[in-house]
Amino acid sequence: MKRRHVDKERYYRGVAMVPYDLIKELSIAMIGILVVVLVLAVALSSPDVPSVTIQSWAKADPVDFVTTAEAELAGTSDVASYGPPYNTGTGSVQTWGFLDPQEWGGVHVATDAPNDFVLQPLTQASPGDTDLQAALQTYNSATGDQRTSWLAKYGNALANATVGSDGSVSVASGDYGPVPVLMDQMLTLARSGALDSLLLTSNHFYQTDFSRPLLFLDDGGYIGNLAQDQSLTGSQWGMMNETGRYPGQAWLWLYTMWYQIPPFTSDTGFLGISSANADLAVVGVMLTLSLLLIFVPWIPGLRDIPRWIPIHKLIWRRHYATMRKSPPSAPV
Amino acid sequence: MTADVTGGAPSGTPPAPETGWTAAVRNRVEQTLPITELLPTKQPAYVGSWVYVFGVVTIAALVWVVVSGVVLAAFGSAWWHISSVGHFFNSVHFWSVQMFFIFLVLHLWGQFWGAGWRDGRATTWMVGVVIFLVSVVTAFTGYLIQQNFDSQWIAINAKDGINSTGLGGLFNVLNFGQQYGLHVMLFPVAVTLLVVLHIVQVRSRGVVRPIGDPMPADEAAGVAS
Numbered sequence: 001m002k003r004r005h006v007d008k009e010r011y012y013r014g015v016a017m018v019p020y021d022l023i024k025e026l027s028i029a030m031i032g033i034l035v036v037v038l039v040l041a042v043a044l045s046s047p048d049v050p051s052v053t054i055q056s057w058a059k060a061d062p063v064d065f066v067t068t069a070e071a072e073l074a075g076t077s078d079v080a081s082y083g084p085p086y087n088t089g090t091g092s093v094q095t096w097g098f099l100d101p102q103e104w105g106g107v108h109v110a111t112d113a114p115n116d117f118v119l120q121p122l123t124q125a126s127p128g129d130t131d132l133q134a135a136l137q138t139y140n141s142a143t144g145d146q147r148t149s150w151l152a153k154y155g156n157a158l159a160n161a162t163v164g165s166d167g168s169v170s171v172a173s174g175d176y177g178p179v180p181v182l183m184d185q186m187l188t189l190a191r192s193g194a195l196d197s198l199l200l201t202s203n204h205f206y207q208t209d210f211s212r213p214l215l216f217l218d219d220g221g222y223i224g225n226l227a228q229d230q231s232l233t234g235s236q237w238g239m240m241n242e243t244g245r246y247p248g249q250a251w252l253w254l255y256t257m258w259y260q261i262p263p264f265t266s267d268t269g270f271l272g273i274s275s276a277n278a279d280l281a282v283v284g285v286m287l288t289l290s291l292l293l294i295f296v297p298w299i300p301g302l303r304d305i306p307r308w309i310p311i312h313k314l315i316w317r318r319h320y321a322t323m324r325k326s327p328p329s330a331p332v
Numbered sequence: 333m334t335a336d337v338t339g340g341a342p343s344g345t346p347p348a349p350e351t352g353w354t355a356a357v358r359n360r361v362e363q364t365l366p367i368t369e370l371l372p373t374k375q376p377a378y379v380g381s382w383v384y385v386f387g388v389v390t391i392a393a394l395v396w397v398v399v400s401g402v403v404l405a406a407f408g409s410a411w412w413h414i415s416s417v418g419h420f421f422n423s424v425h426f427w428s429v430q431m432f433f434i435f436l437v438l439h440l441w442g443q444f445w446g447a448g449w450r451d452g453r454a455t456t457w458m459v460g461v462v463i464f465l466v467s468v469v470t471a472f473t474g475y476l477i478q479q480n481f482d483s484q485w486i487a488i489n490a491k492d493g494i495n496s497t498g499l500g501g502l503f504n505v506l507n508f509g510q511q512y513g514l515h516v517m518l519f520p521v522a523v524t525l526l527v528v529l530h531i532v533q534v535r536s537r538g539v540v541r542p543i544g545d546p547m548p549a550d551e552a553a554g555v556a557s
Contacts, residue, residue, distance in 0.1 A: 008369070008536075008538045012538065015377070016376070018374060018375060018376075018377045019373065019374055020372055021373070022371055026388055026392065029385070029388045029391070029392035032389070032392070033389060033393050033431055037396055037428050037431060038424065040430075041423035041424045041427050044423070045419065046419070046423040046425075047482065048419065048422075048478075049480055084495070084498070084500070085501035101496070105495075105502075106498075106501065107501070108500070108501025109507075208508050208510075208512070209504075210508050211504060211506040214487055227485045232485055233489075239490070243481060243482055248482075249472065251468055252468070277496070279493040279495075282493065283496060293461050294458050294461045296457065297449035303449070305444075306445050311445040312542065312543045315383045317381075318378075319377065319378035319380075319545075320542070
């Protein structure tokens, strides 16, 4: 007999053994789960809210779309100054003390907001469009200060923009240079569906990376408002929710909970943790808790909790009852 | 070279122990988990508690997660949006995952309150917790590749957390192709292998005795944790 087997026999010495059919138990479990799953699948189906496209966004909220495109061109959007892994900005870089892992990670998904989201798609769409070609040439040959002036004035004017019956966006007349032509063309491309494809353009025939269109959508307010309506934002326990009334990733409840309480929601913070670095802090907390759970067997106090709170008396209720009736002989 | 086709030793002589890597691996496997332990026909009477059902039900749910996932993968990522049969299999996948996590968490809690890491079973506990954590990441990648509003918003919402750790370039939640590969191949293989390891650990060491149950003195002296 092999040693481990002997050890196991010793371990079970004095323990009453009963017949057991592992394969039968697993088979019954598989059939039972299959029945429950089939009933749930037939009765409740599963959620599938269609994705938002650049086209649907531009049609539903053209002012938000143009405002976002203007911010991308001006370099004032969130992504334009985000920081790693998209660019060298610092706008969304989170640190805690000397810990700066986001900077340490470096730029790996290089994103140049003005070029990737506006100028490059417009340039690709410009052949045959002399007005757009002229506008691009005027914009590209202007000084940085001139561009900033045009975009700032146009951005301010968008606050009072109106939407025409054809879905076009109009602002009060002003000194905006070629910006209105560029933005009108962006809106036209978006409403036609062409911009969805242009944002995916790469040097490869095949494409499965949706970083650019998703970052562009994120900079707008439209998709966030839709998420808010579905109770999916971070402050709405969104990470564990799903569209409709379906259970989402409920197992993320603890991760999500931290985003609902101070100091992770606080502007002033505590011990250097605030809403400004909540993501990094929450990841740190969950990493620590996960390591504690993994190493419970070696952590005094934590490993003793099951002895202090005797839930095990419920688990082995029948066993303890049997032991009380007929205690085993003293161990060897 | 002449092949030995006779096999065995002359009658009356005990066979010499086999040597070589293959024999060493086979002996190790036989020592670690003989078939009588892998497929037992008896178990301690104290295992007769509903808590012990959660583990096997978790495995049963995992089987249906994998089966429905294989069907979805076979027909392509967009199939379930345009086919009612595809949507049905997505629903089976969705609810199998929900069942898997419900019973996995119940199993984890059951083992925690029974202090299942006692008597040399600490690594069994550790592998179990790692299965839970890897399963969470696996499910997360599944939500990212649904190709609908949920996947768009989850990717947008989650990117800041991943980016804050410095891993956003390595694990880009906005990159559908990367997440698809991780979800249909790498993570399921990892979960399955970990579950197999966990089962081998449980079967080779046996189910831990109830808290407060006296263990034979000679065995107690030989176990850790």
